[in-house]
Amino acid sequence: MGDLAWIFISAMVVNNFTLAYFLGLCPFMGVSGKIYTALRMGAANIFVLTVASVCAWFLDTFVLPYAPFLKLISFILVIASAVQITEMTIKKLSPALFRALGIYLPLITTNCAILFMAWVQANRGYSFLQGLAFAWGAGAGLTLALVLMASIREDLEFVKLPAIARGNAIVFIIAGILSLAFMGFAGLFTS
């Protein structure tokens, strides 16, 4: 159990996907304007990460030992199709949930965080449960970074910024400060 908690917390804060590995920066820059949108984006991320983790574990355990060179191709294709199928199923079964996650699902499929999670999970030889802990930790971390950024950006609207800092420049510098803050989590787990 302790092992699973480690994997979760490590992926969530110590090695936060966005602030330490620069993954999922496109949504980070794009949809971190409003807290509500950021939350829904985060939820959709966690969902896709879960699907991807299960698919990657299945492929890595049963298929890839026979054809290691197909790892990247099979990961990206299977994850993309699995997300597409789940998306269609949700649309049919729960239109409300579909509206909530809606447009974010297809966007996330090509998000580098998903592929990175699957790739690292396979390289480290995680078991099924460890993979899930890793995926949820990563998803929680992405959501945390998105929501933190969104809350700062909502306040940023009332600040008089110098003209040259408007737009992406200030977002990157704020992200740098957040990333510095997250470095404080290093050393959380030691024997």
Added chain:
Amino acid sequence: MPRQTTPGQDLTRGIWRENPVLIQMLGLCPALAVTNTVVNSIAMGLATFFVLLCSSILVSTFRKLIPSEVRISTYILIIATFVTIADMTLEAVVPEVHKALGAFIALIVVNCMILGRQEAFASKNTVPRAIIDAVGTGIGFIIALLMMGSIREILGYGTFLGFPIFGSNYEPWIVFILPPGGFFTIGFILLALNWWERRKLERARAGEPPAGAAVERAA
């Protein structure tokens, strides 16, 4: 009405005016994650360049055969193939660099810059033009990575390509080779670009010559 571009414009467009990283904000993940040294930046830049060039050639060669319904999947298949080739070749030829770049080589697949060029250009143009476009965009990507890598290595290690440049009294700013340094570096590069753009605009408005003005305006 579609605007016709010359091969020269195809080439230079990606290098500066529509630089994939600094202007279009594409391919940010590798541009920030592996640029803590110049060597890593060059390796990542070249690997991406290789994948972009090969995919563009292939996509543009078969552009009339690929039905638009499955074009994205086909592009991803093609890109993933070349990324796997780059991954295995790097591991066989330069294992140390491969170890330093790690999982970020695999992530070239989801570099939106590459898929973007296939969708926006290679799938609609002849092979020679697709090659020119890929070379321009690829060089633009390498330039952006080199800028990041140089700033971060010089400040963070006090070296350039491993050679010390400040002497032994220099205390390196380690933060620049850590993740926050990546965010700060690109943030400050964007600030500088914004400042430069605005100055150019103001000068144009004031009727001054845009570049090479001998007298700085006293502020």
Added chain:
Amino acid sequence: MSGAGDGNGGSRVLPQAAPQREEVPSWRLLVTLGSTGAIAGLLLVFVYQATQPAIQAYRAMVLRQAVQEVLKGPERWDTLYVVDGGLVQELPAETDPAGLEMVFLGYHEDGQPIGFAITGGEFGFQDIIDLIFGYDPGTKTVTGMKVLANKETPGLGDKIEKDSVFVAEFDGSETPLVGVKSGRATGAANEVDMITGATISSRAVIAIINHRLELLGPMIAAYLEEAN
């Protein structure tokens, strides 16, 4: 010059609506994807075959150097597998060696065993630290330590790999190891001076070695007893 292009440089990845055209039969979609996949697969098999020898040779070389370093230049060594809580040299039939834990038993020129090279990995300051160390079961001492992979802070935590003074601390230390802050050493044979400013990384290295020996020490003793 072809007039096909519109030089639509700046557009983003978002799939644009495909222009209206006649329906493409689904067999063509399948054929396109299938043939792309087949060509991709063939190409990859070819490159895989071509690059595998170099990749394997490099991995073997890294391992060889590491074992040489921590066992101080053994003449040769055997690979032992951990199976069902014991060490075996010959795997039972139909056991896949992939995924099994391995230790390496090194010998002097005269055939006398030097000790075991053991790998291990645990969470350090930032992420997992992977290392290999040599262990002499006769004297219960560590013969050498080498960090194989770490993501510790450059200039501080990564000294566990690069600081030769710290690395040399492990040569000949008695187990179980105890980490001491610099200046507090009493001279005991099991003390390892930790790096100032990188206590957590240093402590992690020491813990990895101790934990591995807690697990493998009894197996090693049992194996040597059986061999005699």
